[in-house]
Amino acid sequence: MPIFLHLCLENNVSPLKETAFDNLFRLYYRPLCMYAARYLRDADAVEDIVQGAFVAYWEKTGSGKEPDAPKSYLYRIVHNRCIDALRKGGQDATIDLEHLKEDVPDEETVDCSFIWARLWTAIDRLPTKRREILLLSKRDGLSYAEIAQKMGISENTVHNQLAKALQTLRDGADQVFFKIFLW
Amino acid sequence: MTEFNDKDLAYVTRRYRPDIYDTRRALRRFHAQTDTASHRRWWMTAAAAAASVVLVFAAGYGIRTWVRNAQEPAPVEQPALNPNVAYTHIFIYDNAPLDQVLAELSAYYHCTLKAPATDKRLTATFPDDDIELIVSAIEKALNIEITRE
Numbered sequence: 001m002p003i004f005l006h007l008c009l010e011n012n013v014s015p016l017k018e019t020a021f022d023n024l025f026r027l028y029y030r031p032l033c034m035y036a037a038r039y040l041r042d043a044d045a046v047e048d049i050v051q052g053a054f055v056a057y058w059e060k061t062g063s064g065k066e067p068d069a070p071k072s073y074l075y076r077i078v079h080n081r082c083i084d085a086l087r088k089g090g091q092d093a094t095i096d097l098e099h100l101k102e103d104v105p106d107e108e109t110v111d112c113s114f115i116w117a118r119l120w121t122a123i124d125r126l127p128t129k130r131r132e133i134l135l136l137s138k139r140d141g142l143s144y145a146e147i148a149q150k151m152g153i154s155e156n157t158v159h160n161q162l163a164k165a166l167q168t169l170r171d172g173a174d175q176v177f178f179k180i181f182l183w
Numbered sequence: 184m185t186e187f188n189d190k191d192l193a194y195v196t197r198r199y200r201p202d203i204y205d206t207r208r209a210l211r212r213f214h215a216q217t218d219t220a221s222h223r224r225w226w227m228t229a230a231a232a233a234a235s236v237v238l239v240f241a242a243g244y245g246i247r248t249w250v251r252n253a254q255e256p257a258p259v260e261q262p263a264l265n266p267n268v269a270y271t272h273i274f275i276y277d278n279a280p281l282d283q284v285l286a287e288l289s290a291y292y293h294c295t296l297k298a299p300a301t302d303k304r305l306t307a308t309f310p311d312d313d314i315e316l317i318v319s320a321i322e323k324a325l326n327i328e329i330t331r332e
Contacts, residue, residue, distance in 0.1 A: 022210065025206070025209075025210050025213065026206055026210065029204075029206045029209055029210070030204055030206055033204040034195075034204075037198050037204075038194075043198075043200065043203040043204070046204075047203070047204065047209065050209070051209060051212065051213060051216070054213055055213070055216065055217055058213075058217055112191065112194075115187050115191050116191060116194060116195050118187075119187055119191060119192065119195040120195050120199065120204065123195065123196070123199055124201070134196070135196055135199060138192055138193060138196040139193075139196040139197055139199070169187070169192075170186075170187075
C-alpha cells in the first residue's frame, strides 16, 4: 500500500480521480454521441467531437480549474463544436441552422439523449436476428409480411420476435443504464 | 423508468449501426490520446494484485485460526469450591477432587501445595486459621504426602 501511494504521489495522479473520470466517460459518452448525432449525420465526426469534448474537460481538470458541472460543460462543448462543424460543411446538415443560433444546448434534447442512449445500448444487446427484425420494422417501416419474406420466416415469428424485442427494450433500458455506469 | 415513445425509437433505429459509439473502445482511444492511463495501468494493476494476495493470505490465516480455535476448546474454568471463605473462615469439601482442593488452598494461603497425581476425593470441614493443620489432616485422611513451597 505505501508503494502504491508513493507511486501516486510521484506521478502526480489520484487513482480515485482517474476512476471518477472513467465513470464520467462511461456515463456521458453515449448520451453525448446521441446528442451530437441529432445534428451531424457522420458517425466519425460525432465520435471525434465527443472525444474532443472529453479531452477538453480532462485538460481543464488538469489545469486545476475543474468545471463544477461536468454535464453542462460537456454538452456545451459538444453543442458548440457541432454548430462549428455544420457551418463548415453546411450541406450535411440534418437540421435547420437557424434553429441552432442559441449558444446553449437544448434542454429537451439533452434529456432525450439519455433515453436514446439507453435505447441504443438495449438494442445493441438484443440477439442479432431479433435486432434485425426490429430495425427492419421500425427503421425501414416494412410490414410483417415483407419482413417474413425477406428473412424466410413465418409472419407469426416476426410478430413474436418484435413483441419480445420491444418488451426487452421497455424492461431493460433501466438496468442497462445501471450497467453502463457500474461496469 | 423513463418511458420512451415511438419518436425516440425511430430516432435511435434510424441511426443505429452495430459498431459505432462503442463506449469501451472510445475510452481506450481516449486513454491512448491523452496518455493518461496507459503507462500507469501496470502498477495500478500490480498494486491491486498485491492487495488481493495480501487479502487472500489474511483471510486464510483468519480461517486457520478460527478452525484451530474450534478444534481446541478453551479450558473450562472450575468454579471455586468455597467462594465465600474470606467471610465464613471455613472450608467445606463434599467429595471434592484433591487437585481442586489443593488449588484453592494454594490460592488462599499464597503458597504452592503439590501432591502426586491421584483421583482421591476429600470430604472434610476445616477452619481457615492454620494451614499446617489442614495439610497434615489431609495427608493423614487420604494417606498421601503433600509438599509445600
